[in-house]
Amino acid sequence: MDIHDLIDNVIAREGGYSNHPADRGGPTNMGITQAVARANGYAGAMQALPRSLAETIYRRLYWEQPGYAFVAEINETIAAELFDTAVNMGVGTATGFLQRALNALNRNQRDYPDLKLDRRIGARTLAALRAFHALRGPAGGAILLQALQALQGEHYIALAESRPANEAFLYGWLANRMG
Structure with missing residues (x-):
């Protein structure tokens, strides 16, 4: 895709x-x-x-600027998830989820060093993703995707808990953004 x-x-x-x-x-x-x-x-x-302006905004702000095209070179599914999460929650949140998941999956830094949670795609984040992908392959990519979706789901529930008006959106967020 x-x-x-x-x-x-x-x-x-x-x-x-x-x-x-x-x-x-x-x-x-x-x-x-x-x-x-x-x-x-x-x-x-x-x-x-x-629509053309919406497309331009999506491409520039939620794909090119955050560096998700570089992620797609490693794992298209993870890049697609980051894009969709960024559109709904912001680029920093989506990228932070990736960094948190990669840190939690690096087996206490045996596979690659922990990442600083700077919420930006940079050389270190891409190197960690490459190392994870090389070690774990496609099955690992599916696990990483599950970790990203778990963080996303928890975030949606926290939003609804912290602001009851968000409960109006929770069902749709979970139905339309989680898979």
Whole structure:
């Protein structure tokens, strides 16, 4: 699956225009919040956000800038998961999940050194992912994916527990983002 497919899937999952009163993101279209649209030069009504701009924003902010294309060279499934998590929770959160999971799976640094949880894809994070992938292969990739999804699910539940208005979204988050 390439970035075009990932973007198509995320736009389909996010749907069209929304302005749910419990959503702190405010007016949203295709999953792009008004604040993100404005920060990327869009001044029009959110209902009229062009799909081409949404695609550009997704590609630049949630794929290229965080370095998930480099992750895809190692493991496309993990890169796809990071992309989707970043869209919903932010790039730092998604990348932090990867770093935490890699640290927890390195067998007390026997396989590769612990990563600093800086929430950025850099040379050390990519080296750890390569080392993990070389050691564990495709089966390990599936386990890493499960670890990322476990962290994601826990985060969703914590969001609902910390802000009851988020309970309006919890079922959809779990149904649409966990697999």
